[in-house]
Amino acid sequence: MVFNDGDFVLINYTIKVKNGDNYLVQETTYEDVAKQSNIYDANKKYGPYLIVIGKSTLIAAVNEAIKEMQPGEKKEIKADPSKAYGERREELVIRVPIKQLKRYNIPLRIGQQVEIGGRIGIIERIAERFAYIDFNHPLAGKELLIDLEVVKKIEDFNEKVRYLVERWLGIPGNDIEVSGNQNIINIGLPVKAIYINDLDSKLQLLVGDLYQYIKPEEVNLNIKVNTKEIQSEEKAKEGQEAKEQEAKPQEEKVAEENAK
Structure with missing residues (x-):
């Protein structure tokens, strides 16, 4: 093939x-x-x-x-x-004032990943006034x-749409309803979608992919919500938070209590 x-x-x-x-x-x-x-x-x-x-x-x-x-x-x-x-390019190792990094609360440690001007880099070394950030791809050279x-x-057309939704929203394909055709795509999302961090940005990226790869004239997104599902999601979230709290070392728990 x-x-x-x-x-x-x-x-x-x-x-x-x-x-x-x-x-x-x-x-x-x-x-x-x-x-x-x-x-x-x-x-x-x-x-x-x-x-x-x-x-x-x-x-x-x-x-x-x-x-x-x-x-x-x-x-x-x-x-x-x-x-x-x-190949690794030395000109992509940029010197950045330490004051600038502190202004944006970026941790000053070697190996720290940073984003500056939309580019991702790694702090390679730190001098008295400057940090040297490597913007080469980690696998360059x-x-x-x-x-x-x-x-x-x-x-399958519907399967293509489901995979694009799963790519950006992390929702399993079986939980996504798709209908329509290449011109008009209708996507039904479960209530768990409203709990996705930075949902607006991820929806924009999803729609961008749909237009780039499928080129529909219209995309309709619908989140189905009912109170029972919301209660179930909130209970699941509370249960997960409780497990995470229980798994924390005792010193962290004491520090959190003292901070209250």
Whole structure:
């Protein structure tokens, strides 16, 4: 199968970075691999990742490999910097006054991730008056080994919309109602949507993706709410907060009580 621009494809991947004679897992969509490699993040959703051929930002090595693969196929590929994230550039290490970082309450510690002018960087070193922030991609200059799997091509229109909604809102596809057609898309969201942090911004990103990848004339978003569902969600939230509080070390609990 040759994929065409605009095709919706689910992939799995594991990115490993060369470190001496070995390769260390840096990122993966497989939960078990993340746990085995000690990079598991409980806040991250693991599972197949959605790409749109010709429109998603992929490194050259992955983009070239996918075009030669079939659904269900797995492949291991090597990528030098020219086919990955490029060479590391010293001019992207920027000197920023410490006063400026303090003004925005940015922690002054080596390895701290910061955002300045819409760019993400890492504090590389700290001098008396300046912090040196590296705006290179973390994998710039690195040789990568990538385990790549093409899971499937998504053909169904409703399924395409559900995956885009899940990508931005984190709501499982089974909880999302989709109807309409390519010109008019109707999306029904469950009550849990109103509890999503920064919902407005995420809805804007979702609508942006819908227009970029599907190009409808109209998108209708509807959140179905009833009091019983709200009560259920609030109880679940209170229960989670109680568990988190119980799991805190005793010293943190004492500090919080003293602060009240």
